[in-house]
Amino acid sequence: YFLGGELGLELHGLETGAPLVWLPTGIAVAALYRFGNLALPGIAIGAIAVVAQQLPSSFSAQTVAGLALQIAAGPLQALTAVFLLKYFAGKEELLRSFKSLFVFVCGCSFLSTTISATMGASAIVMQGIIPSSILFSVWFNWWIADALGVLVAAPMLLMLEGRWKRLIISPKKAMELLTICIAVSVLATMLFSDVINLSLFQASAFTYFAFPFLIFASTRGGHLFTAVVTMLVTFVSVIGTANGFGPFAFQA
Numbered sequence: 082y083f084l085g086g087e088l089g090l091e092l093h094g095l096e097t098g099a100p101l102v103w104l105p106t107g108i109a110v111a112a113l114y115r116f117g118n119l120a121l122p123g124i125a126i127g128a129i130a131v132v133a134q135q136l137p138s139s140f141s142a143q144t145v146a147g148l149a150l151q152i153a154a155g156p157l158q159a160l161t162a163v164f165l166l167k168y169f170a171g172k173e174e175l176l177r178s179f180k181s182l183f184v185f186v187c188g189c190s191f192l193s194t195t196i197s198a199t200m201g202a203s204a205i206v207m208q209g210i211i212p213s214s215i216l217f218s219v220w221f222n223w224w225i226a227d228a229l230g231v232l233v234a235a236p237m238l239l240m241l242e243g244r245w246k247r248l249i250i251s252p253k254k255a256m257e258l259l260t261i262c263i264a265v266s267v268l269a270t271m272l273f274s275d276v277i278n279l280s281l282f283q284a285s286a287f288t289y290f291a292f293p294f295l296i297f298a299s300t301r302g303g304h305l306f307t308a309v310v311t312m313l314v315t316f317v318s319v320i321g322t323a324n325g326f327g328p329f330a331f332q333a
Contacts, residue, residue: 082108082127082155085234089226090134091323101319103226105131106197107234109159110189114166114175114239121156128155137208147207150200158197162189162231176236176304190231198224233315237308257301261310265294269314273321 085104105127112120132151137144165188170181202220206213268291291314299307321327 082112082124083130085230086127086131087134089230090131100223100226101229101322102233102315103223103230104234105155106158106194106227106230107232107236108230108238109155110162110166110231111235111238113159113163114235121160124156124159125152128152143207143209147204150204150207154197154200154204157200158193158227161196162193165189165193175239185235186232189235190228194224194227194231197227229315233312237305237312240305240308254301258298258306261294261298261301262313265291265310265314266317268294269317269321273318273327275326 082105085108089100089103089105109120109124109127112124129152132148136148166175166181166184169188170178170184173181175181176185198220201223202216205211205219206216211219295307295310295314298310318327
């Protein structure tokens with residue numbers, strides 16, 4: 082949780098300063114779903130450690146309240162996400178039925194993250210870090226970062242449990258999957274770096290070239306490998322965008 086938070090703080094947006102993707106949300110959801118309340122102390126300690134990296138030089142009542150909101154936002158969001166997933170899709174095979182996928186995307190990713198975004202954005206306004214005039218802009222970016230964190234990190238972690246034996250594959254299939262990873266890495270690096278000079282239109286068009294690789298990964302490698310490839314593409318694109326490269330940086 083702490084390492085994911087450190088990465089998110091490094092890869093912040095170009096204008097609002099909000100993280101482009103916040104992996105701790107996905108890590109917390111996966112941990113709580115698998116280990117239950119036993120994971121809460123670890124999530125809370127991780128949240129405290131992340132917030133401790135940004136402590137102000139002076140404290141007031143509003144500052145303390147803001148820090149408390151920031152620390153509570155992650156665990157509360159994760160508890161809400163897991164409750165929605167277990168209540169509405171508890172009897173379904175996780176991420177393998179339409180109902181569980183729908184609840185995961187709409188409930189865990191989009192709905193529960195409004196809690197952490199609201200608490201987090203309100204907290205930094207209370208601390209005087211940002212003016213209230215841009216509250217909605219920061220809230221929206223925070224919400225997107227949290228939602229992406231759930232969509233990107235949680236599926237891969239949830240798919241890993243109980244599937245270690247399935248990771249043993251034939252050399253032929255291993256070469257297929259390795260080729261996909263290399264191809265996706267090369268494509269993403271070309272799009273989100275200064276290796277080649279692309280205009281906004283060219284970069285936006287080439288972004289769609291990743292979809293055939295993702296489709297092939299889903300048909301040949303299954304759920305887990307698709308999650309890994311998605312994580313890889315997201316990681317490269319976020320780093321590139323944070324450094325001012327790629328179509329999303331152009332649009333910013």
